[in-house]
Amino acid sequence: MTNRFLGLGFVAVGAVILFLSLQLPQPMAATRIAYGPGFFPTILGAVVTIAGLLMAIINPADAFEEDEEHDAFAWRQYIRPAIVAAAALVYILFSTQLGFLILAPIILTMLLVMGRVVLWQAFLIGIAGPVIIYILFAKLLLVPLPLGLLAPIGAYL
Template identity: 30%
Template sequence: MRVNDALFGIALLALAIFVWLHAAGFPKVAGTAYGPAFFPQVLALGLAASAALLIWRGMKQATGGRFLQLETWAREPGRWFGLLLMLSCLVVYALLDEILGFHITGFAITTVFMIYLGVRPWLALVCSLGTVIVIWLLFARLLLVPLPGGVLTPYLW
């Protein structure tokens, strides 16, 4: 599937505007030259510049007014199932992460993806367990990013 760059540019421009406006509402810090909105707004300017380049390039490449062209692989139903599986797992993670916790939710989603991709079930279980443990150690212990414990909260050190 070939999507014109102008469409991605428009989406990126919308994101840049959203980030700029959201950051503009951050509280000002007295006595400082740069407030908490400075860095996000600089990033928003970079996103807007990238969006302008994508829109310009997309308009230059547009032939015959076609902004979306499906390739042969995009016509196979199995490819779309993988996309729907990924999106549904994101929704499930967002809904169950606080309840079940990062460990259980991450383990289940990683296992489902590995089995879908053809990994043997026992190997998928082992690799998923190792992946979740390593990610938890890196984020929760090394970077001190709190990940939801869910039902395992009493057992986490």
């Protein structure tokens, strides 16, 4: 993506921020102040819009550093990060219902397999890891990790 397109993108982002900020209510009656909740975001929206516009016009050249990883970003390269993001999304949506001890081993094993870890190792780490983490955080440090389906036997976990 060129900086020109990015600049135009930020003009759009800035415009959205401006639009939303201007819709925020005026200062409340109980406070005698001329600046409401929209004051600060409005400035920020304007800054983003102007900076984006300048970027689209000037198209600044990047000072490229020798960095081997940035060559040729093909769309294939985004597949595996997308799977990782999807795994996080599944955890966000379903961990409360399914529980950490059910969902985490599945996700961990899957990511390990995706990273071409030998199958038996992946299963071993995938199951032992979350159990150890659960004992450490939920039992010792009392972080309320979701029990989900295991809630009925929660007294024993």
